[in-house]
Amino acid sequence: MAMERLKVNPAKVNDRPFYHVVKRLFDIVASACGLILLSPLFLFLVIKIRSEDGGPAFYSQERIGKNEKPFKMWKFRSMIVDADKMLDKLEDQNEIDGAMFKIKDDPRITKIGHVIRKYSLDELPQLWNVLIGDMSLVGPRPPLPSEVEEYTDYDKQRLTVMPGCTGLWQVTRRSEADFDEMVWLDIVYINHSGVFEDFKLIVKTVLVMIHPNGAY
Template sequence: MIHVRLNKEKIRTRYLYYFLKRTFDITASAIALVLLSPLFLYLIYKIRKEDGGKAFYSQIRVGKDGQTFRMYKFRSMVVNADKMIDKLKDKNEVNGAMFKIKNDPRVTKIGHTIRKYSLDELPQLWNVLLGDMSLVGPRPPLPSEVAEYTDYDMQRLLVVPGCTGLWQATKRNDADFDEMVELDLEYIKKSGFFYDMYLIFKTIMVMIKPNGAY
């Protein structure tokens, strides 16, 4: 596997690209939140109907330059899912600083459906509007994951994290941690306005015809 070393100064001084990217993020996320509001209401109803719990779930994630923020999702797991993770660590199916189980027993019935079509990620449009996230960028990791990062892995935090990116639009959960890092760094190296548009299009296609999401 070829390791990618990024030019930090070049990344930080792409002012025109970041201006266009942020302008598009604000416009697209605001429009999407309005247009998708009926779907939001339907999913809130379905999630609450299943077990009576809250429809939304939030979690502290790590963003650009190690800054933390609260990321929002539709709840796809049982209410006490976080408290069950210690009992499931030995079932982790992904190597490295990430936790994934294909048949996670914590996922609810409606949760399986919204995860398959990535609908649980839609509330992150609010994070995009706030500026915590971008539509396209590396997946925002948990603080516990970042604690295990090498200096090489930390390169993922040089840019604003995204709702989708190169690994989500291609291998998704079929990628292990090291592959995810390489794909994220490849994205950062190649990133540009039209490349972002391409990945957004790819992601929409994946939502219509799901890949390895679980």
């Protein structure tokens, strides 16, 4: 995919107080309602994850948010305990070019992990991150600190806004996108973001969760 080099429009980041207020209010209401309504599903997944290997159901990891501010992001654990310690042995199998790591048949993923990752259920605890203001429902995915260390100034443009649980590349290319395409799609989103655009991406995300488009 040939991609032109894009620049984030500063006005889209700093000069729209109405949009940012509405976005934050929606994030608070939607994440609070989601945590309450999905609590039976949370309990079911906690039991399933813990019953497979006895490890913790939740997993937290340091991520980089808006303006390169670090925060702790929460997920349902989909990999074996201490999976991070195996990363060095798998780096030569990375299937994505650039500052990102992903392999299709990752041996660290548990049986229940394959299921919850396919339907993006492992991401649901991030509703807590949205509620407390670390993340938004819609925005660029927050990268690892090690990934940001490899970022160019161009790549860092995706860190000028609040990171999100879902975004443009997740509902279009998802696991098929390489790093450069992900950055490009994030910048496209930032430059075209708005209340209606965010709502469309949330609806598309729900549809993708029902009919997965190739997550792994």
